Amino acid sequence: MKRPLWIAAALVHLTLVGFGAAGKVPISEQTLLGRMVEIYRAYSGAGNGYGFFAPGVAAERRVLLHVFSGGRWLEIAESFDGTESSHRLLTTTGLFAQEQLRQSLAASWAARAFGAVADSSVVLVEVEVYLIPPMDEFLRGERPRWITESVFPFTRAAESGPAQEPDHGLPPARS
Amino acid sequence: MDFLRLVPEDPAPGARALAGLRVGTACLLILQAVSTARDLPAFVGSRGIVQSPVRDVLVHDSVPRLAWLGDLERALGLSETQLVFAALGCYLLSLALMGLGWKARSMALVAWVLNLTLKASGASSAYGAHEFASIALFYCMVLPTDRTFALDVRPGRGEAGLSIALARWLLRGHLAIVYLSSGLAKASGDQWQDGEAVWRVVMRPDVSIADFSWLASASWLAAVMSVSVVGLEIAYAGLVWWRPAHPALLTAITALHLGIALTLNLWFFSGLMILLNWAALADLSRPVQLGFRGRRLLLSPPISTSAVALPFSTSKVIP
Numbered sequence: 001m002k003r004p005l006w007i008a009a010a011l012v013h014l015t016l017v018g019f020g021a022a023g024k025v026p027i028s029e030q031t032l033l034g035r036m037v038e039i040y041r042a043y044s045g046a047g048n049g050y051g052f053f054a055p056g057v058a059a060e061r062r063v064l065l066h067v068f069s070g071g072r073w074l075e076i077a078e079s080f081d082g083t084e085s086s087h088r089l090l091t092t093t094g095l096f097a098q099e100q101l102r103q104s105l106a107a108s109w110a111a112r113a114f115g116a117v118a119d120s121s122v123v124l125v126e127v128e129v130y131l132i133p134p135m136d137e138f139l140r141g142e143r144p145r146w147i148t149e150s151v152f153p154f155t156r157a158a159e160s161g162p163a164q165e166p167d168h169g170l171p172p173a174r175s
Numbered sequence: 176m177d178f179l180r181l182v183p184e185d186p187a188p189g190a191r192a193l194a195g196l197r198v199g200t201a202c203l204l205i206l207q208a209v210s211t212a213r214d215l216p217a218f219v220g221s222r223g224i225v226q227s228p229v230r231d232v233l234v235h236d237s238v239p240r241l242a243w244l245g246d247l248e249r250a251l252g253l254s255e256t257q258l259v260f261a262a263l264g265c266y267l268l269s270l271a272l273m274g275l276g277w278k279a280r281s282m283a284l285v286a287w288v289l290n291l292t293l294k295a296s297g298a299s300s301a302y303g304a305h306e307f308a309s310i311a312l313f314y315c316m317v318l319p320t321d322r323t324f325a326l327d328v329r330p331g332r333g334e335a336g337l338s339i340a341l342a343r344w345l346l347r348g349h350l351a352i353v354y355l356s357s358g359l360a361k362a363s364g365d366q367w368q369d370g371e372a373v374w375r376v377v378m379r380p381d382v383s384i385a386d387f388s389w390l391a392s393a394s395w396l397a398a399v400m401s402v403s404v405v406g407l408e409i410a411y412a413g414l415v416w417w418r419p420a421h422p423a424l425l426t427a428i429t430a431l432h433l434g435i436a437l438t439l440n441l442w443f444f445s446g447l448m449i450l451l452n453w454a455a456l457a458d459l460s461r462p463v464q465l466g467f468r469g470r471r472l473l474l475s476p477p478i479s480t481s482a483v484a485l486p487f488s489t490s491k492v493i494p
Contacts, residue, residue, distance in 0.1 A: 006341055014348045021356035042235035043291065045310035050357045052303060055364025057375040078224065083440045084207060085214040088300035090381065092224055095299060104229045105299075112224060132378045134371055135391040144378055 016046040023049050060130040061093040061149070065113045068122035076113065096127050096149070106152035114156055125152040188459040189339040190322040194276075196454035197283070197320035200311045201274025203450070204290070207304065207443045208267055215263060216256050219296035233298040239288065240295040265289055273315065276325025283316035304444035310349075311447055318342040346455035351412040354428075358408030367405050370397030377438060384437055407431060421456045428452050 019026045020041060027034035041047030065076040080086050095101050106125040113123045129149040133142035217223045219241060227242055234240070241258060248258045266289040273282035290312050294301045314320070319338050322328070366372035374397050377387035390397050407427055414420040429449050436445035 006338065010341060010345045010348070014345065014352065017349055017352050021352050038235060039237045042238050044313050045306060047235075048306050048310070050353045051360040052357050053372060053376065054357060054360030054367070056366040057372050060379055060381070080214050080217075082210050082214065084210045084443065085218075086381070087302060087304075087441070088211065088214075088218055088297070089224070091302040092218075092300045101229070101232075104232075105225060108225045108229050111226060112222070115222060130380055132375050135374050135394045135397065138388070138391040144380075 013044070013046060016041055016044075020047040021050050058094065058097055059132070060090065061096050062128050062130075062146070063093050063096075063109055064126040064128060065109060066124040066126060067113050067117045067120045069117045069120040074117065076116070078109075093127070102127075102150065103152065107154065110152070110154035114154075121156050123154045125154065127151070187323070189343055190319070191324070191459045192454045192457050193318055193320040193339060193342055194322065194324040195457075195459075196311065196318075196450055197276070197279060197315045198274050198324055199450040199453075200308075200315055200447070201270045201286075203443055203446045204286070204308055204312075205267055205270050205274070207308070208263060208270070212260075212263060215293075215297075216259050218300045219259055219293060220255055222255075223297075225299035230296070230298045234295045238295040239292045241292060242296070262289060262293060266293065276321055277327055279321035279325055279327075280316055283312055283320070287312040287316050302444070304441070304447060307444065307447040307451070311451060314342075314346065314451075318345070343455055346451060347415045350451060350455055351415045354408040355412035358405050358411070361405045361408070367401045368398075370394055370399075370401045373397040373400045373404075379439070381440070382438055383440075404431065415456070421458060425452060425456045 016026060016037065025034075025038070027037050029035050029038045038047070063078060065078070067074045067076060078089060080089055092105075095105055106127070109125045110123040113125075114120055127149045128146045130144060130146055132144045211218070221227050221242065231240075241255075241262060244258060244262075247253075248255065253261065266286060269282045269285040269289065273279050273286055287309065290305075290309055294305045294309060319342055322339065361367040361372070364372070366375065374390055374394075376382070377390060411424065411428065414424045429452065432445040432448045432452075436442045
């Protein structure tokens, strides 16, 4: 009796994996069963999609923080020494490709900058994208380059309290 | 077709393959966690790069995260950074015990929960390696990965053939879905049809292994590579069920992921994919002999009288 149950469980799991790969929700989460299925998918990884560099290779992005403090502009570029941490940072900056997240993400970065520079009053979050020309344009002389995609301005609210030290200090600013 | 044979003749090779998944996953994830330990608060802390309200929309609300431990944090008088590192320490310990095979399935459960917690807490920076880490730990927990290469393997513990065979069949099914969906998604894009995708990958600013700008003058090569990747991923879904194709398939997919690791420095992602593929496909039924300085070294782990099998077949003796 145990064997058929295990086979059935495996088939159900693979079915959910298939739904996840297709980007579909098998049962609406509005129902109790749907809610349980979604929790299982979230925990087991069966809800994941697998569009690695698909349908195309997305452009790489980076964030530059311009902080106005003490009458001068400081430029801060977040970076990490380790390869894996750099990958994580790239993943975060890559989220700027999702339009619905841009403003919130920029606000997060700005909040971090306000926390790092105590007397800062203005922060500009500049998002740059690395444009790679197609191979035929590269042969004609075009070269990959960073260009500014968007800039998000933020000011410190007048009623905000003293700045708190961020958990991970930003790299030293340069003016 | 192989998938109809759910009871193998000798479950021991399958047990070794699954144990390799457990041990390899533990080693990889320990290395991954240690390599980012110093920067972890920036990714999972409430005042890190991306704060909680933004991160929370990226993950299902049922998945645990460090913010849920706020009450515990206050009760113990810990700072958030201390809590982060305490969770990391528990994660590393559970991985180590899982890898050593001490209560492996229970330790896999602990590692899996902590992995989900840390991943959800840093959802804005979690990428493919983190997703497959969760999947690998899930399988280490539910599949019979503790039948061999484990500290607490008991002599009387049998190797349930069906469960090991079904486990490997399940892994093959999952990987088939992964590669098929990936391949079809790539095939639907223009970049993977004319080679632009490979060009854009190797010209990324984080690719430092070599200068690949010469590829623009050999666009046909980029196109061949692009089509080959897509073809391999789509073909995988069918070949995975045909045992005679397993050695070639395993070699090809391992080479693909090694290439990704070398070019893009995605070592942990590639390592996990290679581990999952070897657990699903590797034929560990043949013993191996390695020769060195006139001596033959027969590798044999303390599991049974059968020799350990590695997927190499060299038996050259160096005089």
